[in-house]
Amino acid sequence: MxxxxxxxxxxxxxxxxxxxxxxxxxxxxxxxxxxxxxxxxxxxxxxxxxxxxxxxxxxxxxxxxxxxxxxxxxxxxxxxxxxxxxxxxxxxxxxxxxPRLDLKQHPLMEQVGVGQAKTHYYGGLRKYQWFARPLAIHGVIVKTDGELIRVNLGEDDADPVFTVADLLPHLAHKDGNLKLSEAFDAEKLNVIVGHEPVLADGDKDDDKAPKEAVKARVLQLLHEKYGIREDDLISAELEVVPAGPARYVGLDKGIVGGxxxxxxxxxxxxxxxxxxxxxxxxxxxxxxxxxxxxxxxxxxxxxxxxxxxxxxxxxxxxxxxxxxxxxxxxxxxxxxxxxxxxxxxxxxxxxxxxxxxxxxxxxxxxxxxxxxxxxxxxxxxxxxxxxxxxxxxxxxxxxxxxxxxxxxxxxxxxxxxxxxxxxxxxxxxxxxxxxxxxxxxxxxxxxxxxxxxxxxxxxxx
CATH class of the missing domain: 3.40.630.10 (Zn peptidases)
Known part of the structure; x- marks a missing residue:
C-alpha cells in the first residue's frame, strides 16, 4: 500500500x-x-x-x-x-x-571623532544581524537639474567598506536581560563612513577647523567623487546592503549563500x-x-x-x-x-x-x-x-x-x-x-x- x-x-x-x-x-x-x-x-x-x-x-x-x-x-x-x-x-x-538599511535624507553626522550616516531600516529584518559586518552603499543621487548619479561603494576590491559598530560584551552586561526587540535600538543603526578630520591650516591664524571636522571631510570626499553637496542627499535613494559577492556554501558547493x-x-x-x-x-x-x-x-x-x-x-x-x-x-x-x-x-x-x-x-x-x-x-x-x-x-x-x-x-x-x-x-x-x-x-x-x-x-x- x-x-x-x-x-x-x-x-x-x-x-x-x-x-x-x-x-x-x-x-x-x-x-x-x-x-x-x-x-x-x-x-x-x-x-x-x-x-x-x-x-x-x-x-x-x-x-x-x-x-x-x-x-x-x-x-x-x-x-x-x-x-x-x-x-x-x-x-x-x-x-x-x-530588506536593508536606507540612508535618511539628512544622514551625515559626527560623534566622538567618528563620521556616521543615519539609517531607517526597510522591511522585516532582525536588527542585530546588521551590526559588525562589512556593508556597501548602492543607489542613486538626483541633483536639482535632474542629473542622476549612480552610487556603488564597497563592492570593488579597491573600495572601502562600511559598517555598524556593535557594543563590546564587556559593556553590554545590562543588556542581557532585555527583550530582543528592545536590545537593539533602530536609531543606533548608524553606518560608519569616515574618521579623518579636516585640519586647520597651521600657517594661517584665521583658518580654523570646521566644528564637525570628520563630517566635513566626508562631504569633501563625496564632492570630489560625485560633485555633490549635502543637500543633494535629500533627493537620493541610497541603500546599505551587505558587501561582497554571493558564494557557494559547503564542501560540496550544494548551497548558494548571498x-x-x-x-x-x-x-x-x-x-x-x-x-x-x-x-x-x-x-x-x-x-x-x-x-x-x-x-x-x-x-x-x-x-x-x-x-x-x-x-x-x-x-x-x-x-x-x-x-x-x-x-x-x-x-x-x-x-x-x-x-x-x-x-x-x-x-x-x-x-x-x-x-x-x-x-x-x-x-x-x-x-x-x-x-x-x-x-x-x-x-x-x-x-x-x-x-x-x-x-x-x-x-x-x-x-x-x-x-x-x-x-x-x-x-x-x-x-x-x-x-x-x-x-x-x-x-x-x-x-x-x-x-x-x-x-x-x-x-x-x-x-x-x-x-x-x-x-x-x-x-x-
Missing part, C-alpha cells in the same frame, strides 16, 4: 545524471553572478532588461517580445503566444526589493524560464514589483495600477477588441516568492508534515497570511490539481508547505493583488534558510527545479 501514500524526492535524487548536474551547476553559477550584481531594485531591473534585450526583446508594445519599466524598479515583460489574448495569459510575478535571494531568486528563475520556454501556446508575461517587503504600496508596488495599465496597452497593440477583464478571467498565474525551509536547529517552529524541506524542489503555498489565514489568497484546489499535473508530467520535484505552525508563523505575498482580477494564482518558489538575513541560503537543486517548474508552467497547454 506504500504506493498510495504521499511521498517526495530530493532534487539531488531526481537530477542525478551528468547532464542534469552540469545544467544545474551552470544555472547556479549564473545565478550567483546575477544576485551579486543586482543588490537593489534598480540594479535588478537593469540586469533583467540587459538579458531581455540580448534575447531580442524591445521596449514598448509594438513587437512580439516586449517590456516596460516604471521608475526603474518595476518591470513588465510579455512574449506573444500562439493563442489570442482573449484566452488569457500565463503570468509569473516576483519582487525586486529586499544577500537578497528573497525574492531575486524568483526574478532570476522566472526570467530564465521565459527565455528558455519553447514555442509557448499562451502569451507569457512576467511582472516584477517593488515594495513587497513593506506591504506592496506605492506606484511600483503590487497594489498600484502598473500591471493593469501594461496589460491594457498590450491588448490595445495586439488585440484591441478584447476587454481587459476577459484576459484576466482566463489568466493563470504563479506568485513567485520564496518559502521558509525547515531550519535544522529550529524544527520546533515548523509543523513538519506541512513544511518545505531544503533541496526538495519548488514549494507551493496554498495560502499565506497569518492567524486564521488573514491576508491570504488561498488558491482553489482545481488550480492546485492542474499545477500538480503540469509539474508531474515534467518530473519536476515539488512540495506543498505553509509558513510555520498555526499562530506561530505567517507572512504575505503579492498573490492576493493578482487574485483580485479574478485569475487563478498560487504561490510557488524555492525554500530558503535564513530568510531576510544578510546572507540567505538556497539549495542548488531547488534553483534548478524552480526554473524548470516555471518553464513547465509557461509551456503548459
Amino acid at each position: 506504500d504506493e498510495l501514500a504521499s511521498s517526495s524526492k530530493s532534487g539531488w535524487e531526481i537530477y542525478r545524471s551528468a547532464e542534469d548536474r552540469r545544467a544545474m551547476t551552470a544555472l547556479a553559477d549564473d545565478y550567483i553572478r546575477f544576485i551579486s550584481e543586482g543588490k537593489t531594485e534598480r540594479e535588478t531591473v537593469e540586469g533583467v532588461i540587459a538579458a531581455l534585450e540580448k534575447a531580442g526583446y524591445v521596449e514598448g508594445f509594438h513587437a512580439d517580445k516586449v517590456w516596460r519599466t516604471l521608475h526603474g524598479k518595476a518591470l513588465f515583460v510579455a512574449r506573444k503566444g500562439r493563442r489570442p489574448l482573449s484566452d488569457g495569459i500565463r503570468l509569473i510575478s516576483a519582487h525586486t526589493d529586499s 544577500y537578497g535571494q528573497d525574492d531575486r531568486i524568483c526574478v532570476y528563475t522566472a526570467l530564465r524560464a521565459l527565455l528558455d520556454a519553447e514555442d509557448p501556446e499562451y502569451t507569457c508575461c512576467l511582472i516584477f514589483w517593488d515594495k513587497e517587503e513593506i506591504g506592496s504600496d506605492g506606484s511600483t508596488g503590487a497594489s498600484s495600477r502598473f500591471f493593469q495599465y501594461c496589460v491594457e496597452d498590450l491588448a490595445a497593440a495586439w488585440e484591441p477588441q478584447t476587454p481587459f477583464r476577459t484576459i484576466m478571467m482566463n489568466t493563470k498565474a504563479v506568485s513567485g516568492d520564496v518559502h521558509a525551509a525547515v531550519d535544522p536547529d529550529w524544527q520546533d517552529r515548523h509543523e513538519l508534515k506541512n513544511s518545505a524541506f531544503f533541496g526538495y524542489g519548488v514549494a507551493f503555498c496554498k495560502f499565506t497570511g497569518s492567524r486564521g489565514k488573514y491576508g491570504a489568497n488561498d488558491a482553489h484546489p482545481e488550480y492546485i490539481g492542474w499545477m500538480r499535473g503540469v509539474l508531474d508530467a515534467k518530473n519536476v520535484p515539488w512540495q506543498i508547505a505553509e509558513l510555520g505552525k498555526v499562530d506561530v508563523g505567517g507572512g504575505g505575498t503579492v498573490a492576493l493583488f493578482l487574485a483580485a482580477y479574478g485569475m487563478d494564482v498560487v504561490d510557488a518558489g524555492p525554500a530558503l534558510l535564513g530568510m531576510h538575513s544578510p546572507f540567505e541560503l538556497s539549495s542548488v537543486p531547488d534553483i534548478y527545479a524552480t526554473k524548470l517548474a516555471y518553464q513547465a508552467f509557461l509551456e503548459a497547454k
Whole structure:
C-alpha cells in the first residue's frame, strides 16, 4: 500500500545524471553572478532588461517580445503566444526589493571623532544581524537639474567598506536581560563612513577647523567623487546592503549563500524560464514589483495600477477588441516568492508534515497570511490539481508547505493583488534558510527545479 501514500524526492535524487548536474551547476553559477550584481531594485531591473534585450526583446508594445519599466524598479515583460489574448495569459510575478538599511535624507553626522550616516531600516529584518559586518552603499543621487548619479561603494576590491559598530560584551552586561526587540535600538543603526578630520591650516591664524571636522571631510570626499553637496542627499535613494559577492556554501558547493535571494531568486528563475520556454501556446508575461517587503504600496508596488495599465496597452497593440477583464478571467498565474525551509536547529517552529524541506524542489503555498489565514489568497484546489499535473508530467520535484505552525508563523505575498482580477494564482518558489538575513541560503537543486517548474508552467497547454 506504500504506493498510495504521499511521498517526495530530493532534487539531488531526481537530477542525478551528468547532464542534469552540469545544467544545474551552470544555472547556479549564473545565478550567483546575477544576485551579486543586482543588490537593489534598480540594479535588478537593469540586469533583467540587459538579458531581455540580448534575447531580442524591445521596449514598448509594438513587437512580439516586449517590456516596460516604471521608475526603474518595476518591470513588465510579455512574449506573444500562439493563442489570442482573449484566452488569457500565463503570468509569473516576483519582487525586486529586499530588506536593508536606507540612508535618511539628512544622514551625515559626527560623534566622538567618528563620521556616521543615519539609517531607517526597510522591511522585516532582525536588527542585530546588521551590526559588525562589512556593508556597501548602492543607489542613486538626483541633483536639482535632474542629473542622476549612480552610487556603488564597497563592492570593488579597491573600495572601502562600511559598517555598524556593535557594543563590546564587556559593556553590554545590562543588556542581557532585555527583550530582543528592545536590545537593539533602530536609531543606533548608524553606518560608519569616515574618521579623518579636516585640519586647520597651521600657517594661517584665521583658518580654523570646521566644528564637525570628520563630517566635513566626508562631504569633501563625496564632492570630489560625485560633485555633490549635502543637500543633494535629500533627493537620493541610497541603500546599505551587505558587501561582497554571493558564494557557494559547503564542501560540496550544494548551497548558494548571498544577500537578497528573497525574492531575486524568483526574478532570476522566472526570467530564465521565459527565455528558455519553447514555442509557448499562451502569451507569457512576467511582472516584477517593488515594495513587497513593506506591504506592496506605492506606484511600483503590487497594489498600484502598473500591471493593469501594461496589460491594457498590450491588448490595445495586439488585440484591441478584447476587454481587459476577459484576459484576466482566463489568466493563470504563479506568485513567485520564496518559502521558509525547515531550519535544522529550529524544527520546533515548523509543523513538519506541512513544511518545505531544503533541496526538495519548488514549494507551493496554498495560502499565506497569518492567524486564521488573514491576508491570504488561498488558491482553489482545481488550480492546485492542474499545477500538480503540469509539474508531474515534467518530473519536476515539488512540495506543498505553509509558513510555520498555526499562530506561530505567517507572512504575505503579492498573490492576493493578482487574485483580485479574478485569475487563478498560487504561490510557488524555492525554500530558503535564513530568510531576510544578510546572507540567505538556497539549495542548488531547488534553483534548478524552480526554473524548470516555471518553464513547465509557461509551456503548459
